Amino acid sequence: MRPYLAIIKDSFREALASRVLWILLVLNTIVLLLVAPLGLAERTGIVFTPNDITDGKELLNKIKRQEAEQQPSPGKQIWALLSDDYKAELAPEGEKPRRPRWPGAIYIQLPGELNQVITSPKLYDAEAWSGIALSNDARDLLGQGIDQLDEEDVARLNRLLLEAAYPDEIAVSREKAVAVSYLIWNWFKWPSSKKAAVDWLIGRLQWFFCGVVGVFAGILVTASIIPQTYAAGAIDLLLSKPISRSLLFLTKYVGGCMFVLVSSAYVIVGLWLIAGLRWGEWSNRVLLIIPVLMFLFAVYYAVSSLAGVIWRNAIVSVVIAVVFWAACFIVGFVKGVTEPVFLNPKRIIKLVPAGEELIAVNERAEVFHWSAAKGNWEEVLATAGDTGVAATPGITLPLLGPVYDAKNDRLLALPVAAPQFGVFMVDNGLIVGDKQDGWKRRQGTPAPPGTAALLVNRKGTLLAVTPRGLMRHIGDPVAGEAPVQVFGFTMPTVGGGRFASAGAELSLGTPLSAAIDRMTDDVVIYDTQTLRILSPDAKGRYVERAKRDIEHNLSGIVAVGGGRVLLARAKGQIDLFDAAKLEPQGDFDPEGSNTPRFVECSPGGETFAVLFHNRRLWLYDAAQQRPLRLSISGQGDISAVAFGGDHDRLLVADRFTRVTAYELPAGRITDRRRPSLTVFERIYLYGIEPIYTVFPKPGEMSNVVDYLLTGNESVAVGPSTDLHTIRQKLDIWGPIWSNIAFIAVVVGLGCFYTHRKDF
């Protein structure tokens, strides 16, 4: 062992003699010194985000109306604090706006304007808020006296005042915000928890300075180690010593890696100390990044070392390592662009059995039905073509539903704006398609503001779950008049039926999730803090039967059936409750901290299915009260799950557009709907994917870093906290195994070459 320790020690000695190393260490020190003055302080519920305004149009209408009235009101107070430009664009009720503008612009500016408004200590006026019920937090802050409050508390108080004044239009704030400062300057507020902000910041900093710059510098510093070792005159001396040739190469390789381990530890430990001492976030997971970075370097260094032992030239080693890096980048880039941009939008994310038919929705919210005659999916409801927005590349227009009304053999759906457009896309109408019309799209009744879920009960009544409670649809959902087109957007007109309260008046936070028991018509609603179950009375009006506060304030999705409620929460925990009193019956975390995306319950409540964002499916046998282990093909690539009209049929979508039916509980495949692949899909599946599979994936080690920091195998793409929203799936183990195999092969070749070569 001693000879090999001497070799490792010598590698360090050699690297420490390198000027590049010292330049790198100085640069790293400068980076740490620049990062250290950055201040991150967590604040609760200050910043308005587009998500927080559930009905921007009505909010502005109310403000303008209140401004026009004589008596003091919150609207008057707000109006006084809005910017002059914005007020000119809005114009008070009855007046003409200063200049015509695209209607959406005022809604886009609204969160920013409100963020300005809440900084003012002059917003609160006792008369204006008289008669408005304030939260305990707001009363506490007022009790301290506005003059005594600091800047953050004033903003917090004002936010609470606005929430109390406009409960239908402004969601209750539960989000965290991080106030970012540098030295003595306050920069901006970032809607995020401090831990998430710290993880994000450290992830980006370390990946750039260690993963990109550091690895490249490491290759430069260590490139000469192997060629110098194997230079004529040096290798003779080494091979005359009582050491193994293969181990000589291996130890030199390990020595180079260890050197980079120590170098990257310098930066990571520095960042970890800054995060702990400066920002108060002692995230020990950050330290796990150190070996990951060494592993990343080890991939490139394996190539550099093999080139070094064959050609014994440091420049050739560096050039080959850089060429290898470029090859990995190209392969990773082609795969990374092809899948999310061209193929993922076609992925089926929702399956809806509709009588004899099977309806599917893809990531772009296009709705299809399966045509047995053509052996392919055929578009129905024509959502994308009509809305315009969904057809725009890169923009996904989520769709609530479709839900199937078996009584009328009808599909009902609600195109909802993506959260970033929520402020001006509030009055979408339902879209309706009847089977007898070939699922042709018809415009339906406008949905209530903030509709988060559509449900259909056994009587065929359409229910809408909103932050104000449960609404039911009365009358014909099809609109009476044709919709009008404004700036390319479909603006539905009022007609046909309407939504009315279904009985339960609630005040719910967002995002919320709801499900209906297909045997009892009970509705379960979860709003990040409270789980409720509502039952219909004899008149069909819903009353809250039970409720349970849930700890940790996390988004979640629910399913109900067979007397059980399943709640899957953002951090991966799955809780089971009895549907009568919502008493806990067990919990699971089959995918660790991975975020669930969809949950389903079989019609009879025998089986629950949870599909995670890492595209893995977990089944629970409610009758046996244990997880149901079936051999489901495509685990890791499953994008949708549903239960067939029969109680014993599980439908699973994978490989973008393939749907397989399994018989339960046996798990036997009974049917498979597999449309023929397009040329592009063939190129991807039989060309790009295999090349990507066999190629090492050093660039994707960033996924591992993100996973280590968050514990989640998928990351949010946008600011939405709705669990249904698409997340970027992180392939954690694929790159690790692929890189391990690559290192083993390349280093093995180096050992073999050293062993056989006459020096």
Added chain:
Amino acid sequence: MSLDHVIDIHDLRKTYRDGLFGRRRVEALRGVTFQVNGGEIFGLLGPNGAGKTTLIKVLLGIVRKSGGRAALLGRPPGDRKGRRQVGYLPENHRIPAHHTGYTALEYYGGLSGLSPSEIRARRGDLLELVGLGPWGDTSVKKYSKGMLQRLGLAQALLHDPKLLVLDEPTDGVDPVGRAEMRELWRRLKDSGKTVFINSHLLQEIELVCDRVAILVQGLVERVGRIDEITARAEIDVTWTLAGDEGDIRAVLAIDSATPLLVSENNQVQISLTLADQAAVDRAVDGLRARGVSIVSMSRPRRTLEEAFLDTVRQGNGAPGPVTVGGVRR
């Protein structure tokens, strides 16, 4: 294969393959046989390209043999236990530039299995021994070639090996240093160690080696003690004679056409090659019988260089048959 032989080589062959797909073959060793005894200083001589360095590399396992047998301290070439008892100084060796004298010894001592404390205990004395006492903390970048040779010798001695293999050890070393090195080798020999030297400096080999082998074109042309190598069947004799020129010509069978070198005091100087000692005796008797005074008579020995050149010239001619021992007749 005797255990008394520190190096035992029998019909050793090495063929290098070169060119695309290794189609060109170069026979570096064509069947070499000789032994090196324990406790002797052995010299390996040969012109450039004779295969000397290849032979050393095969013995140390740096290069694989193509055929034949070889043993180093009773172990096969390349055996790690065998190498533990060998100190090697390669020709044109390269000590990485990031080392000082001390750290280089730490590194190579560690490779030989020595503990840091053992190395620290020995390195000072060893650097003194090779004449680098004050230079232990100096970067090897500042060392001259001769100093690097001394440092190379120090690393070869660090782990107290039984056998020292030195490839061109005095290359770049000044005359004083060479004398010190020779003295050191003698002391090592006296302490029971075996020294195997490959050198172009024949005078040096002649001064210090007990036995030598001359390698020419991958074959051992001569092997033996220095006096055996330099010895010849004929005897060169240089005479200074005083007497009648006719008598001298008659006794020494010099014809009248051959001019004699006669000095001012009528003394004749002649150099002759006689067949053997009996012929020398007969000549002395004949001269004295004819009243010729023998002012001086000397028998200059053949140098190793002369013997080497003779051997190489013969070896570079038409290759003769190769004996089992690899020695050309």
